Every structure is written in structure tokens, then in C-alpha cells.
Amino acid sequence: MSIIVIHNVETGEIIEREMNAQELAQLEIDKARAEAEATEATAKEAARQALLDKLGITADEAKLLLG
């Protein structure tokens, strides 16, 4: 169950309700995109670590090298 909170700051009215079909569909799109971004970030980190291992240096040493 996905809840959306809508606060009308002019009237002060706060509505908490379940997402409608359109909002749920958008939520699924957002989640899929977030998962893809997380996967990409994890893959980048793994590749970076693999490269560091291959070079035999630490991340801090790599920063010194590039700095």
C-alpha cells in the first residue's frame, strides 16, 4: 500500500490517501529507474575496486595519483 500525503498550504488541509492507478504506475516507473541507477552505481564501484586491485593501490593512493 503506497500512501501519498497532500498538504494544501493555503487552507491547511492535509489529505493522506492511497495512490491512484496513475500514481502507482508512475511509482513503478520510478522504482525501476531507481533500481537501475543503484545497479549501475554498484557496477561502477565494483569496476573501480577491480581496477584498484589490478593496479595494487588503495583508493586514497589513487586520489593522490590523480590529484
Added chain:
Amino acid sequence: MATTPNYGWVMPDPTDFVTDLPADFEIFGDAADASVKALNPGTTAGDVDYYTSSTAKARLGIGTAGQVLAVNTGATAPEWVTPATSPITTEGDLIVGDASGDPVRVAVGTAGQILASDGDTVEWVTPAAGGAFTLISTTSLSGTQVSLTSLPTTFRHLFLSLTDVNINSNATIQLRFNSDTGNNYGHSGISTGSVSGSNDQPEINLTGPTFVGSGSSANNFSIYINDYRTGRVNVSSSGTIRNNSNQRAAVLAGGAYISSVSSLQIRCNGQTFNGGTATLFGVQ
């Protein structure tokens, strides 16, 4: 000697001499005249007669032009009074009470002035120069998305403070505008040495390349939304967070938007807020 039943006028007796009748009628006539006069005390055109007791009447002379008949203060008699007239003379006039409670006119102020109180009465004043923050709303963060709608149009900028943000799973914190999910935004971010950025996104990412870790409440953001009504909005945000490795991280983010903003959507990228507070201020 006989008398009339209501006013006690003296009547001739049947045994009176005929020669006494002129004198009797004179007495009778004088009494009748006095009674009739008492019933019609008016002397002048426009006079109004009114009772001063159950039987006696008095004369009230006509008032002046425009006066109306009213009951006097003691509620004992009528009197002519001048009615209150509207003090309004001009478009935009207001009517307020003066020190005596009488209605007086307050002329409309100049463009941009606001109505204020000086403790005694009201007056149009020029608002203080911009710069002050005005609290618009305070909202607890819960659910998948918190939307702040019907944003006022009386400010130039918005300042949004997110404090003690807590989410149920590692995720970025995002800001959307007007519930627009189109790829209409560009943003960039920095998080403790790492940078990220994307064009054509459906939101502005406030945490740059870093995810906020789940379960921590040590996540705070200060978001300045510049010129939110002009269609050339830009957003700058700074924050301190606990990342998904539970490390303290500083995040900076910025983004651009090309339409005026009427609502804000605070999101955690499909995850759920466990807590936190969104406080929105208007800035002149």
C-alpha cells in the same frame, strides 16, 4: 349642574332660566374650545402632536430638511434627528470607527500597501522591505510522497527545510514540481568528493551521487527555490546525511526548471518516509 361625561363641560340645567342660556353657552363653549385645543396643540405647519401622558398632548415643531423622527434618549418622546450618512466618497474607501465609535472614512492606500493596525485604528502602510522569512507550512513526512499544494503567490522565493528525514530503504531524496513527471529538469550534485549530474530528468535529486541510508534520522536539507513564480526557477540545496554505508556525508545539489511552481513533491525515489519534517517559508 350637569356636565359632559368625558371632559366635564358644564351643561345648562333644564330648570335654568332662558335668560341665562347665553352665559351658560359661553361657559360651555370656552370649556369645549379649551379641550379641543388641548387635543390639537399644533401651531405651525409641519407640527407633529404626540401624547405626553395618557390624555395630554404636546407639540413637536417640524425638524430641518433631511431629519428623521426618532425616539429620544430617555425613550419618553419623539424628536427630530439628523441620520448618520455614509462617509464613503471614493472608490476603495473603508469605513472604520473613530475614537468615539462614529464611522469615518479611510481612503484606499497606494498600490502594494497593506492594511495594518497601530493598536487604535487601521491604516494603510507600506510593507517592510523584502528579506524576511515567513512561515508558510509545516508538514510531517510520511508515505511515499509528500505534496505541498496551493503555494502562495505573494512571495518571490521559497525556502524549504527538510529535517530529521528518515526513510525505510536506501534511496535518493528528490524534489518534483507541479506533479510533473516529464523529463524537464536538469540537476547536478556533489557528495564528499563524488559528483553526478543528469539532464532531462523528472525531478531534482537533492543527494547527488549518494543514497540516504535507511533508518537514520540524521538527514537534513536546506533548499532554496529562487524566483519560483517567474518561470526561470533554479534550486540550490545543501544537506548533511548518513549515507548507505552509515557515513556522514555532505551533499550539494542544484537544478533548473523552466515554469512557475505551484506545488512541490518531496520524494524518496519510490521508498517510504519513516519520519521527518518539511517546513516551507516564503521569502520576499
